[in-house]
Amino acid sequence: MAASGDFNLSKTRLESFSDGVFAVAITLLVLELHLPAWTHPPSQSEQIGALVRIWPQYLVYFVSFGTIGIMWLNHHALLRNCERISHGMVLANLLLLSLIAFLPFPTEVLARVGVTSIAVVYYGLTMIAISIAYNVLLQQVFAAHPEYRRPLNRWSLIGLTFYPLATIIGFFWPMGGIVAMGLLALFYMQARNVRSVALQLHEQN
Amino acid sequence: MAASGDFNLSKTRLESFSDGVFAVAITLLVLELHLPAWTHPPSQSEQIGALVRIWPQYLVYFVSFGTIGIMWLNHHALLRNCERISHGMVLANLLLLSLIAFLPFPTEVLARVGVTSIAVVYYGLTMIAISIAYNVLLQQVFAAHPEYRRPLNRWSLIGLTFYPLATIIGFFWPMGGIVAMGLLALFYMQARNVRSVALQLHEQN
Amino acid sequence: MAASGDFNLSKTRLESFSDGVFAVAITLLVLELHLPAWTHPPSQSEQIGALVRIWPQYLVYFVSFGTIGIMWLNHHALLRNCERISHGMVLANLLLLSLIAFLPFPTEVLARVGVTSIAVVYYGLTMIAISIAYNVLLQQVFAAHPEYRRPLNRWSLIGLTFYPLATIIGFFWPMGGIVAMGLLALFYMQARNVRSVALQLHEQN
Amino acid sequence: MAASGDFNLSKTRLESFSDGVFAVAITLLVLELHLPAWTHPPSQSEQIGALVRIWPQYLVYFVSFGTIGIMWLNHHALLRNCERISHGMVLANLLLLSLIAFLPFPTEVLARVGVTSIAVVYYGLTMIAISIAYNVLLQQVFAAHPEYRRPLNRWSLIGLTFYPLATIIGFFWPMGGIVAMGLLALFYMQARNVRSVALQLHEQN
Numbered sequence: 143m144a145a146s147g148d149f150n151l152s153k154t155r156l157e158s159f160s161d162g163v164f165a166v167a168i169t170l171l172v173l174e175l176h177l178p179a180w181t182h183p184p185s186q187s188e189q190i191g192a193l194v195r196i197w198p199q200y201l202v203y204f205v206s207f208g209t210i211g212i213m214w215l216n217h218h219a220l221l222r223n224c225e226r227i228s229h230g231m232v233l234a235n236l237l238l239l240s241l242i243a244f245l246p247f248p249t250e251v252l253a254r255v256g257v258t259s260i261a262v263v264y265y266g267l268t269m270i271a272i273s274i275a276y277n278v279l280l281q282q283v284f285a286a287h288p289e290y291r292r293p294l295n296r297w298s299l300i301g302l303t304f305y306p307l308a309t310i311i312g313f314f315w316p317m318g319g320i321v322a323m324g325l326l327a328l329f330y331m332q333a334r335n336v337r338s339v340a341l342q343l344h345e346q347n
Numbered sequence: 348m349a350a351s352g353d354f355n356l357s358k359t360r361l362e363s364f365s366d367g368v369f370a371v372a373i374t375l376l377v378l379e380l381h382l383p384a385w386t387h388p389p390s391q392s393e394q395i396g397a398l399v400r401i402w403p404q405y406l407v408y409f410v411s412f413g414t415i416g417i418m419w420l421n422h423h424a425l426l427r428n429c430e431r432i433s434h435g436m437v438l439a440n441l442l443l444l445s446l447i448a449f450l451p452f453p454t455e456v457l458a459r460v461g462v463t464s465i466a467v468v469y470y471g472l473t474m475i476a477i478s479i480a481y482n483v484l485l486q487q488v489f490a491a492h493p494e495y496r497r498p499l500n501r502w503s504l505i506g507l508t509f510y511p512l513a514t515i516i517g518f519f520w521p522m523g524g525i526v527a528m529g530l531l532a533l534f535y536m537q538a539r540n541v542r543s544v545a546l547q548l549h550e551q552n
Numbered sequence: 553m554a555a556s557g558d559f560n561l562s563k564t565r566l567e568s569f570s571d572g573v574f575a576v577a578i579t580l581l582v583l584e585l586h587l588p589a590w591t592h593p594p595s596q597s598e599q600i601g602a603l604v605r606i607w608p609q610y611l612v613y614f615v616s617f618g619t620i621g622i623m624w625l626n627h628h629a630l631l632r633n634c635e636r637i638s639h640g641m642v643l644a645n646l647l648l649l650s651l652i653a654f655l656p657f658p659t660e661v662l663a664r665v666g667v668t669s670i671a672v673v674y675y676g677l678t679m680i681a682i683s684i685a686y687n688v689l690l691q692q693v694f695a696a697h698p699e700y701r702r703p704l705n706r707w708s709l710i711g712l713t714f715y716p717l718a719t720i721i722g723f724f725w726p727m728g729g730i731v732a733m734g735l736l737a738l739f740y741m742q743a744r745n746v747r748s749v750a751l752q753l754h755e756q757n
Numbered sequence: 758m759a760a761s762g763d764f765n766l767s768k769t770r771l772e773s774f775s776d777g778v779f780a781v782a783i784t785l786l787v788l789e790l791h792l793p794a795w796t797h798p799p800s801q802s803e804q805i806g807a808l809v810r811i812w813p814q815y816l817v818y819f820v821s822f823g824t825i826g827i828m829w830l831n832h833h834a835l836l837r838n839c840e841r842i843s844h845g846m847v848l849a850n851l852l853l854l855s856l857i858a859f860l861p862f863p864t865e866v867l868a869r870v871g872v873t874s875i876a877v878v879y880y881g882l883t884m885i886a887i888s889i890a891y892n893v894l895l896q897q898v899f900a901a902h903p904e905y906r907r908p909l910n911r912w913s914l915i916g917l918t919f920y921p922l923a924t925i926i927g928f929f930w931p932m933g934g935i936v937a938m939g940l941l942a943l944f945y946m947q948a949r950n951v952r953s954v955a956l957q958l959h960e961q962n
Contacts, residue, residue, distance in 0.1 A: 155772060155833050157360060162780025165367025166576075169375060169448045170784060177459055189465040193456070204445060211441045218360050229948035236826045240819060243784045251808070254792055260804040333434035362565060370572025371781075374580060374653045382664055394670040398661070409650060416646045423565050538639035567770060575777025579785060579858045587869055599875040603866070614855060621851045628770050743844035 151227045156235065157218075163239045164214040167246060171206050174250040175199050198257045198317070202265075205320055206249045208327035210242060213272065215336055220283060228286035234279040241272045252320075262316040266309025269323060273301040301326075356432045361440065362423075368444045369419040372451060376411050379455040380404050403462045403522070407470075410525055411454045413532035415447060418477065420541055425488060433491035439484040446477045457525075467521040471514025474528060478506040506531075561637045566645065567628075573649045574624040577656060581616050584660040585609050608667045608727070612675075615730055616659045618737035620652060623682065625746055630693060638696035644689040651682045662730075672726040676719025679733060683711040711736075768842055771850065772833075778854045779829040782861060786821050789865040790814050813872045813932070817880075820935055821864045823942035825857060828887065830951055835898060843901035849894040856887045867935075877931040881924025884938060888916040916941075 176199070177192055184192065217238075224231075248265040255261045277298050284290065304326055312319020329335065381404070382397055389397065422443075429436075453470040460466045482503050489495065509531055517524020534540065586609070587602055594602065627648075634641075658675040665671045687708050694700065714736055722729020739745065791814070792807055799807065832853075839846075863880040870876045892913050899905065919941055927934020944950065 151830075151833060152837065155776060158363060158773060159776045159780055159829060161360065161364045161367055162776055163784050165364055166371050166781050166784035167787075168444075169368050169371035170787070172372075172448055172451050173375070173378070173788070175452045175455075177456065184460060186463070186465055189460055189463060193465070193469055203449070207445045207448070208441075211445075214364060215356075215437065215441075218356060222357065229951065232830065232951075233946060236823075236830075239783075240822045240826070243787055243822070244818070246787050247790045250790075251792065255799060255804055258801070258804060260801055260808070264808055331438060336434065336437075363568060366565065366569045366572055370569055371576050373649075374573050374576035377577075377580070377653055377656050378583070380657045380660075382661065389665060391668070391670055394665055394668060398670070398674055408654070412650045412653070413646075416650075419569060420561075420642065420646075423561060427562065536643060541639065541642075568773060571770060571774045571777055575774055576781050578854075579778050579781035582782075582858055582861050583785070583788070585862045585865075587866065594870060596873070596875055599870055599873065603875070603879055613859070617855045617858070618851075621855070624774060625847065625851075628767070632767065741848060746844065746847075 151232055153221065153224065153227055156227055156232065157221060160217060160235060160239060161214070163243055164210060164217070167243045168207055168210040168214075170246045171203055171210075171249055174246055174253045175203060176253050196253075198320075199253050201320060201324070202249055202252045202257075205324040205327060206245055208324065208331070209269065209272075210245060212327050212330045212336075213238075213242060213276065216276070216330070219336055220280065224283060224287065226286045228282060230282040231279065231286055234275070234282040238272070238275040238279050241268065241275050244268060245272070257316045257320060259313050259316055262312035262319045263309055266305060266312050266319060266323065269305045270302075270309065273305050277302065301330075356437055358426065358429065358432055361432055361437065362426060365422060365440060365444060366419070368448055369415060369422070372448045373412055373415040373419075375451045376408055376415075376454055379451055379458045380408060381458050401458075403525075404458050406525060406529070407454055407457045407462075410529040410532060411450055413529065413536070414474065414477075415450060417532050417535045417541075418443075418447060418481065421481070421535070422484075424541055425485065429488060429492065431491045433487060435487040436484065436491055439480070439487040443477070443480040443484050446473065446480050449473060450477070462521045462525060464518050464521055467517035467524045468514055471510060471517050471524060471528065474510045475507075475514060478510050482507065506535075561642055563631065563634065563637055566637055566642065567631060570627060570645060570649060571624070573653055574620060574627070577653045578617055578620040578624075580656045581613055581620075581659055584656055584663045585613060586663050606663075608730075609663050611730060611734070612659055612662045612667075615734040615737060616655055618734065618741070619679065619682075620655060622737050622740045622746075623648075623652060623686065626686070626740070627689075629746055630690065634693060634697065636696045638692060640692040641689065641696055644685070644692045648682070648685040648689050651678065651685050654678060655682070667726045667730060669723050669726055672722035672729045673719055676715060676722050676729060676733065679715045680712075680719065683715050687712065711740075768836065768839065771842055771847065772836060775832060775850060775854060776829070778858055779825060779832070782858045783822055783825040783829075785861045786818055786825075786864055789861055789868045790818060791868050811868075813935075814868050816935060816939070817864055817867045817872075820939040820942060821860055823939065823946070824884065824887075825860060827942050827945045827951075828853075828857060828891065831891070831945070832894075834951055835895065839898060839902065841901045843897060845897040846894065846901055849890070849897040853887070853890040853894050856883065856890050859883060860887070872931045872935060874928050874931055877927035877934045878924055881920060881927050881934060881938065884920045885917075885924065888920050892917065916945075 175196065177196070180188070245268055248261075248268045251264055252261045280298060305323070308319050308322035308326065310319075311322055380401065382401070385393070450473060453466075453473045456469055457466045485503060510528070513524050513527035513531065515524075516527055585606065587606070590598070655678060658671075658678045661674055662671045690708060715733070718729050718732035718736065720729075721732055790811065792811070795803070860883060863876075863883045866879055867876045895913065920938070923934050923937035923941065925934075926937055
């Protein structure tokens with residue numbers, strides 16, 4: 143139950159707290175879906191219209207869900223083989239979680255304001271911040287595990303390059319930016335990419 | 348703590364994350380219960396009236412709660428004997444969770460719009476989507492465990508047949524559709540049915 | 553990790569799902585605290601007034617928190633020594649959780665409507681329902697563990713007697729009813745009472 | 758899985774429930790971020806203005822997140838080496854959790870009312886209450902583990918002194934009070950300070 147290491151924190155409890163935050167943040171996303179405020183009982187066609195017209199909210203829901211899902215998967219793959227939990231890892235993990243837990247707000251902004259240039263850029267900036275925080279955690283993991291080699295630069299660079307790119311696209315073509323971020327989540331979901339996060343830790347073992 | 352397998356994901360953490368999403372989604376349902384907005388302090392009879400008149404919301408609350416509860420139970424029974432967590436299982440699981448976590452929204456639509464044809468069909472479509480996603484997960488589990496036989500078709504077909512049926516009923520008779528979905532949840536709660544999800548994995552072991 | 557037993561459900565996952573629902577329900581209570589809607593920036597004394605005037609909401613928050621807390625503690629004490637998870641226990645547990653997860657709504661009613669006769673009776677009825685569901689779970693636990701004797705009637709009777717009593721008090725003197733339910737939670741928190749839930753299972757072992 | 762001890766509560770389940778409450782409370786904070794209610798579709802500059810003008814809400818979000826994060830870390834460090842879970846520890850833990858779970862409300866007050874003297878003092882009073890509850894838990898841990906020495910007074914005194922100080926600052930200079938509480942969270946995040954909570958339990962072992 144207790145991980146041995148130079149620092150006094152069990153991996154089990156770090157993972158259970160992180161899983162909790164991931165699970166709550168991913169499930170709170172649904173609270174950001176909104177129907178219009180009707181002043182009268184809506185007719186049948188108004189109901190259908192409202193449920194169809196909010197399709198961008200559905201899209202954003204699944205992009206946010208997919209992004210948090212893939213972050214959870216990477217988080218897991220990254221910590222799986224860790225033998226030590228350093229203090230730096232704990233703080234970097236808190237930073238990452240604070241941004242994951244923040245994601246429902248930009249999702250809410252998109253639902254309230256609509257898929258506008260500003261709302262998509264704001265959403266993209268949050269994605270970039272998550273990307274950076276994930277890389278900080280990555281650095282801390284490697285600093286605490288010097289015996290593993292660091293071949294992850296390729297995948298990290300993809301995130302650090304493509305989220306800004308998708309954000310810029312989003313400024314000029316908001317829906318295109320959202321779709322690009324959705325595609326990025328799908329890209330990261332490929333088995334090859336998830337495996338690459340974790341297996342590299344093994345190889346030199 | 349770590350499951351051996353061809354893929355780098357521990358069953359423990361998959362289950363703990365899934366349990367988190369199930370637990371949060373099932374508990375968020377209560378936020379969709381609404382009192383009317385009073386412009387004056389309501390009289391005693393107005394208070395009683397309001398608490399009684401929202402009985403369809405109570406019904407929907409328990410149907411949604413029962414459905415998520417039974418999905419959690421089946422999810423558990425299904426994964427219990429799994430020895431391998433494949434990448435396909437992880438993705439199918441995320442898809443299932445994204446729809447489970449979505450259920451509070453159709454529940455909210457029913458609370459806001461009332462038990463109308465459209466709201467019940469929308470709710471039913473979500474149930475059908477959950478049903479399909481559960482079957483996708485089932486396929487992935489069997490694909491990763493070729494040594495087990497596949498006798499689950501019967502129960503899957505029941506879900507894939509009766510949720511569309513209940514949805515069609517709901518279009519013509521909204522309350523009837525809700526009750527039918529509640530009865531389906533009760534049906535799945537029978538010991539025989541829950542056991543059938545899991546035990547089949549055993550038999551050929 | 554897996555509990556042996558006549559039914560295919562691990563105690564670990566039952567407890568982890570239940571802990572999740574308890575933890576989410578107890579934490580959602582805070583969302584039911586409400587400030588008045590100001591149409592202008594409130595003055596300093598209006599701010600103080602608002603924060604002080606909602607003291608009944610604080611009281612209800614702590615009574616609800618204490619009640620869910622004690623239910624969690626009893627739930628734990630009850631399951632601690634269980635060796636078998638029967639199907640009946642699983643269903644009774646889902647019923648109990650559905651009522652625990654419902655508690656934020658009567659708490660919201662008290663915050664919205666105020667501490668009125670009706671709101672307190674509604675809150676008390678939920679407490680009674682929780683009490684009954686807990687006793688149903690108790691029956692199921694004993695049915696699955698016939699080797700243990702059943703000395704819990706005393707504590708169960710106290711709950712089944714005093715919650716209705718506090719509800720009746722609450723009809724005539726709303727604040728008195730809330731205080732009585734808070735005192736009941738405090739009463740159940742005594743070590744002797746929590747211990748009695750669990751230790752009895754031991755004695756005949 | 759089960760901790761031996763004089764009381765019938767497993768450390769695993771105490772930690773899993775507590776982690777749940779910490780995780781939910783920390784993730785609910787995001788629901789307290791609010792955009793203004795627009796009566797017309799906001800222009801691009803209105804959108805930017807709104808997202809920038811709520812910067813105090815971002816600051817409060819991170820101060821609250823950091824505070825709950827550090828409380829979780831200390832909670833973990835404190836319980837890590839515990840061998841016994843006494844009844845007093847369970848009750849003190851519930852008290853602490855009830856105040857941690859309350860923190861989203863003062864955070865909401867700051868978002869609704871703005872960073873005013875009253876709102877910051879209210880927020881500071883909650884911090885002081887958390888500080889005191891943490892010290893009550895500390896007393897209970899030491900009471901249950903008489904073989905460990907008590908060198909924690911220094912760090913406890915810092916919390917019990919500086920939160921009141923930051924609250925007084927906040928009355929005269931609201932933003933200064935918030936920043937001071939943020940700095941306190943950063944101070945507690947230093948490895949030396951987290952380690953000091955836990956290691957002292959070791960030394961006389």
